[in-house]
Amino acid sequence: MNPLTFVILSTGLDTLKELRGALAANEDTRLLVGGDDPEQLFPEIVRLRPNAAIITLGAHPEHDLKFVARLAAECPTTAIICASRDASPDMILRSLRAGAKDFLRLPIIKGEFETVLERTAEFCAAQVEAPKKRGRVVAVFSSKGGCGTSFIATNIAASLPSRTVLVDLNLQAGDLALFLGVDPKFSISDLVENRARVDDSLLKSYLAPYSTNLSLMAAPREADLADDIEPEHIFEVLEVLRERFDYVVIDPQHTFDSITLAALDQADEIVLVLSIDIPAIRSTQRALAIFDRLGYPRHKVRIVVNRWSKQIDLDLRQVERFLGQPVTAFIQSDYLTTVNSINLGQPLVESDPSSRIAAEIRRIAATISGEAPAASIAEPRKGLMNSFFRRQPTGDPNFNLRARIGKEKAPAAI
Numbered sequence: 001m002n003p004l005t006f007v008i009l010s011t012g013l014d015t016l017k018e019l020r021g022a023l024a025a026n027e028d029t030r031l032l033v034g035g036d037d038p039e040q041l042f043p044e045i046v047r048l049r050p051n052a053a054i055i056t057l058g059a060h061p062e063h064d065l066k067f068v069a070r071l072a073a074e075c076p077t078t079a080i081i082c083a084s085r086d087a088s089p090d091m092i093l094r095s096l097r098a099g100a101k102d103f104l105r106l107p108i109i110k111g112e113f114e115t116v117l118e119r120t121a122e123f124c125a126a127q128v129e130a131p132k133k134r135g136r137v138v139a140v141f142s143s144k145g146g147c148g149t150s151f152i153a154t155n156i157a158a159s160l161p162s163r164t165v166l167v168d169l170n171l172q173a174g175d176l177a178l179f180l181g182v183d184p185k186f187s188i189s190d191l192v193e194n195r196a197r198v199d200d201s202l203l204k205s206y207l208a209p210y211s212t213n214l215s216l217m218a219a220p221r222e223a224d225l226a227d228d229i230e231p232e233h234i235f236e237v238l239e240v241l242r243e244r245f246d247y248v249v250i251d252p253q254h255t256f257d258s259i260t261l262a263a264l265d266q267a268d269e270i271v272l273v274l275s276i277d278i279p280a281i282r283s284t285q286r287a288l289a290i291f292d293r294l295g296y297p298r299h300k301v302r303i304v305v306n307r308w309s310k311q312i313d314l315d316l317r318q319v320e321r322f323l324g325q326p327v328t329a330f331i332q333s334d335y336l337t338t339v340n341s342i343n344l345g346q347p348l349v350e351s352d353p354s355s356r357i358a359a360e361i362r363r364i365a366a367t368i369s370g371e372a373p374a375a376s377i378a379e380p381r382k383g384l385m386n387s388f389f390r391r392q393p394t395g396d397p398n399f400n401l402r403a404r405i406g407k408e409k410a411p412a413a414i
């Protein structure tokens, strides 16, 4: 058997020596490179593609976890092992959320180290055996209800070009079945209950088909069925779904509960929806600050303004500055058009494909699927912006967005 290849990142010299020693004592491992500078080591790891990378968490674990998240995104076949003297459940959870496959307590306990090595070997064997299909998970999220996330999630799902499942994670009161005009017989609680024995045909029976490309994984019919669903079930269910679908579009709740966090953690992309009103802007700013703390890279988040109108008397540039990130899409406000499509039980991209809202949602979907370059909407569109600013060329000098929204520090810009 080929030895498992390792790299080590550790800012503490003693820890580096300790880890080196432990690896050297095991003949089935080979250390390729060890160092203390993440920026130097990152390109080395990308080039060498080791089986595993041990990353020690130092005095500022948030920096180290950001590095872990970056590495996990760039090198998914490298097993990342976080090592720390702080082995609290919180630190372990944060490590796993950032993308670590395992956690090693320091100082090293021999038996534990061997278990970690065994698990790393299993992980590496699985990488070689069958590279599993990994559909793209897209969460359409707003930390405030009523911004139109269910509407947008449904329409993005209906616009994606290949096999897509829309997952209703409003477990207590999900209503996506109405948005699609389907009558599901089963729900996510059935999938959770039978997840250990799920195969293609069982999974198919739990889904409500809408079209050749689109199916719905509905929320439970009875709210109390949701009580038995735990965050780890959501992890497993999303894994099952992404192995079988090209896109998994999630409509989570508007709170940072553990189910929502499990879904957001697993999302490759978060479409963060807001409307241009002060409570929604403040709520979005808080959501971004939470994403930062969770170590989500900012490129995972696309900000989408819904119910946009050039009549809204607010300086968009101030909003973007406050959020620390540009808005990537503007969906027009048109209550009648949206509500008619919802009442019809048909996504607007089908019931009124030539509408401006449908066109903008198709553009968002095309950037998700890679059919359109992200830049085409990442660029704030000048036509819209100019017309907006023409209305208030200098802005209201007495108007200070941050003062009105609160004293929180705006999250760092990307």
Ligand SMILES: Nc1ncnc2c1ncn2[C@@H]1O[C@H](COP(=O)(O)OP(=O)(O)O)[C@@H](O)[C@H]1O
Pocket (backbone or CB within 6 Å): 142, 144, 145, 146, 147, 148, 149, 150, 151, 152, 306, 307, 308, 331, 332, 333, 334, 335, 336, 338, 339, 342, 357
């Ligand atoms: N672009 C829009 N313009 C006008 N009304 C909209 C728009 N998008 C959504 N709505 C309306 O907002 C309401 C809430 O939408 P919904 O998708 O249920 O929000 P959420 O899931 O965020 O709570 C619906 O009545 C819908 O018709």
Ligand SMILES: [Mg+2]
Pocket (backbone or CB within 6 Å): 149, 150, 151, 170
């Ligand atoms: Mg909703």
